[in-house]
Amino acid sequence: MAEILPVEPFDLIIFGGTGDLSMRKLLPALFNRDRDQQFSPDSRIVAVSRAELDPDAFLKQVLDSLKEHNAYQKGDAEVWKRFAKRLLYVRLDGTKPDGWEPIADLFTQQAEKIRVFYLATSPGIYGPICQMLAQKGLVNRHGRVVLEKPIGHDLVSAEQINLEVGRVFQEDQVYRIDHYLGKESVQNLITLRFGNSLFEPLWRSGYIDHVQITVAESIGVGSRGDYYDKMGALRDMVQNHILQMLCLVAMEPPISLDQDIIRGEKIKVLRALRPIGVDEVKAKTVIGQYTEGVIGGSAVPGYESELKRKSPTETFVAIKAEIDNWRWANVPFYLRTGKRLPDRYSEIVIQFSPVKHSIFKPHMGELLPNTLNIRLQPNDGVTLSMMTKEPGPGGLRIRSMPLNLTFADAFERYYNNAYERLLMEVVRGNPALFMRRDEVETAWSWIDQIIGAWQATNTKPQPYMAGSWGPSRSALLMDRDHRAWHESQGW
Ligand code: BG6
Numbered sequence: 001m002a003e004i005l006p007v008e009p010f011d012l013i014i015f016g017g018t019g020d021l022s023m024r025k026l027l028p029a030l031f032n033r034d035r036d037q038q039f040s041p042d043s044r045i046v047a048v049s050r051a052e053l054d055p056d057a058f059l060k061q062v063l064d065s066l067k068e069h070n071a072y073q074k075g076d077a078e079v080w081k082r083f084a085k086r087l088l089y090v091r092l093d094g095t096k097p098d099g100w101e102p103i104a105d106l107f108t109q110q111a112e113k114i115r116v117f118y119l120a121t122s123p124g125i126y127g128p129i130c131q132m133l134a135q136k137g138l139v140n141r142h143g144r145v146v147l148e149k150p151i152g153h154d155l156v157s158a159e160q161i162n163l164e165v166g167r168v169f170q171e172d173q174v175y176r177i178d179h180y181l182g183k184e185s186v187q188n189l190i191t192l193r194f195g196n197s198l199f200e201p202l203w204r205s206g207y208i209d210h211v212q213i214t215v216a217e218s219i220g221v222g223s224r225g226d227y228y229d230k231m232g233a234l235r236d237m238v239q240n241h242i243l244q245m246l247c248l249v250a251m252e253p254p255i256s257l258d259q260d261i262i263r264g265e266k267i268k269v270l271r272a273l274r275p276i277g278v279d280e281v282k283a284k285t286v287i288g289q290y291t292e293g294v295i296g297g298s299a300v301p302g303y304e305s306e307l308k309r310k311s312p313t314e315t316f317v318a319i320k321a322e323i324d325n326w327r328w329a330n331v332p333f334y335l336r337t338g339k340r341l342p343d344r345y346s347e348i349v350i351q352f353s354p355v356k357h358s359i360f361k362p363h364m365g366e367l368l369p370n371t372l373n374i375r376l377q378p379n380d381g382v383t384l385s386m387m388t389k390e391p392g393p394g395g396l397r398i399r400s401m402p403l404n405l406t407f408a409d410a411f412e413r414y415y416n417n418a419y420e421r422l423l424m425e426v427v428r429g430n431p432a433l434f435m436r437r438d439e440v441e442t443a444w445s446w447i448d449q450i451i452g453a454w455q456a457t458n459t460k461p462q463p464y465m466a467g468s469w470g471p472s473r474s475a476l477l478m479d480r481d482h483r484a485w486h487e488s489q490g491w
Contacts, residue, residue: 007427009040009113011106015094015129016120017047018061020224021148025179026120027062028071029419035079038424039086042110046088046103058089094121095128100136107138115139116426118146123157127164134168146175146426149240150231151435154451155444162437175426176435180241182418182425184407185380187433189248189348190262192374192382199372200253202352204327209369211333212349212486213245215376216341218295220466221315225307233287233317237337239447243270244435245348246333250323259432263439270442274322281453283480286462286473288316290340293466300340300466314461315339318474319450320481334478336485340466346376349486355387365390365398371486381406 012030014022030045047058063080066072072080088106092099107115117133119126126147133139145165152158165174180186193199202208215237221228228236247266254261276284289311291302303315316338323333350372358367373383383402390397425433453459462471469475469487478484 004036004038006038006040007043007424009043009110010116010427011044011046011110011113012116012118012423012427013046013048013103014118014120015048017089018049018051018053018058019120021120022047023061023065024069025417025419026118026423028066028069029417029423031066031071031079031083032417032420033424034083034086035076042113044086044088044106046090046106048090048092048094048103050091050093052091053089055089059084059087062087094132095125097132097135100132100138103138104136107140111140112142114142114144114427114429116144116146118148120148123147123150123152123161126161130165130168139168143169144173144175144426144429145169146177148177150235151176151440152444153231153235154448155441158440158444162441166437171437172431174434174437175431176437176440177422178240178244178435179418179422180376181244181433181435182420182422183376183380184418185374185376185382186245186248187421188382188407189245189374190257193248194253205329205331207353208331209351209353210331210481210483211246211249212347212351213242213249213333213335214349214485215242215337215346216343216469217337217339218341218344220290220300220306220340221303222306228315229307229311229313232313233315233337233339234447234450238317238319238335239443240435240440242335242337243443243446246321246335247439249348249350250328250333252327257432259430260436262432263436267436267439267442268325269323270439270446272323272325272328273446274324275446275449276319276321276453277449278453278456281450281457281459284320284477285450285454285459286316286318286471286477287314287454287459288338288464288471288474289313289461290315290338290466291463293340293468295340295342295467302466303339312460316341316461316464316470316474318470318477320477332481334483334485336470336474338464338470341469342467344377347486348374348376350374351483351486360396360398364396366400367398368400373486379406379408381408381410 014026016022033039090102119129130145152161193203247269250269251265254265289303293300304311318336321333321335352370354369355367360367367387371385375381381404383404385400385402387398388401390399422433462473464471
């Protein structure tokens with residue numbers, strides 16, 4: 001088993017430090033890394049927010065949250081003692097000039113230490129916070145800023161944020177996080193494609209029939225309604241997570257793992273995405289909004305009841321995307337995501353072309369195309385389905401069978417919190433797993449055009465019952481091409 005290497009001493013300042021992301025994801029991820037002793041004794045974590053909280057109340061809030069999110073486990077008392085010692089709470093409005101002394105003091109003690117500023121706030125204040133950091137002289141040459149998604153809500157707002165942040169930080173100091181890039185299976189895509197000679201010759205038009213990327217969630221919008229209602233499924237999930245996965249599936253083989261080499265290949269894919277304009281938007285996209293229904297045996301409310309108002313926002317989107325280059329000519333990428341679908345299930349399916357000439361008779365069984373299923377969740381892993389002879393006498397019978405690798409079974413050590421990996425990459429100074437400015441902006445251009453086409457054609461979300469796989473038009477989108485969505489196979 002590979003050794004877990006400690007990271008250099010750092011100070012991590014989290015703006016929005018008592019918010020949902022910090023409590024639910026960031027602090028549990030850091031706690032887990034501290035358990036593995038990856039941090040030096042002088043590494044510190046500072047939570048910044050405007051809330052009035054005394055140090056004890058803050059520590060209690062963190063501990064409760066670590067317990068609630070299963071980071072704190074039995075026997076972790078010593079780890080907690082160590083972790084609590086490095087935690088500090090600072091009450092501060094990051095957009096205002098007052099109250100920065102505790103942070104400045106912290107830095108003067110160790111001027112050359114790595115400084116990570118994590119902006120887990122609303123993107124509208126990323127620029128002003130960076131400006132204050134500069135004004136207060138807090139950005140040293142080891143300074144890094146992490147920007148949570150969404151980077152804006154369209155191309156213009158994203159450009160503005162990137163411009164303002166860019167006035168303070170160089171591009172190689174900016175880490176635009178997409179937590180899907182930290183997921184085990186998404187990272188494994190690179191190893192799968194470029195660590196095996198098996199797939200590369202077949203990874204192209206002529207051998208692959210089509211690709212499907214599904215990110216299904218059974219949860220609704222819950223307490224995030226106000227944020228979500230401004231975004232919708234296309235901006236919330238496709239602009240970032242799904243397009244990033246599409247890039248990793250579709251990019252050309254990079255010459256190395258170097259950060260800008262991989263990102264350079266990804267941007268070529270984004271630039272080759274065929275625009276979807278007014279003439280095609282109805283044929284190539286489907287949007288929906290969930291109504292009340294049943295999931296896992298429990299009744300759940302519809303989107304508008306959760307939101308407590310009427311809304312035109314889509315909670316489901318399916319798209320037929322095409323990539324205009326030599327490798328992917330005539331190979332559609334079907335993308336789909338939604339809330340209140342039957343399961344939490346995310347998967348990339350590479351469906352290979354059908355056998356060119358069948359020698360089998362229909363009574364022997366159905367000849368199904370090979371598929372490579374890359375599962376993100378649950379049960380991260382990879383399954384390759386192959387046609388096999390059913391053993392036994394009584395004539396030849398054929399059947400599709402899976403070759404299955406589930407990471408949690410196959411590997412002794414296994415992390416499923418993507419933030420653990422990504423936070424350590426920030427401290428190590430490796431931006432390869434983060435989105436570069438041009439990637440974010442190019443992705444927005446493609447998305448903006450779809451939104452513009454929906455508006456121009458007055459396309460409205462179709463209702464779908466919570467617990468179903470989205471509006472019926474989603475199945476039709478595939479059916480028209482004589483294809484079907486792969487629903488969760490329950491591997
Ligand atoms: C976030 C979206 O980026 O990803 C959420 O804003 C979504 O709406 C979440 O629920 C899904 O992440 P995961 O890791 O649970 O699949």
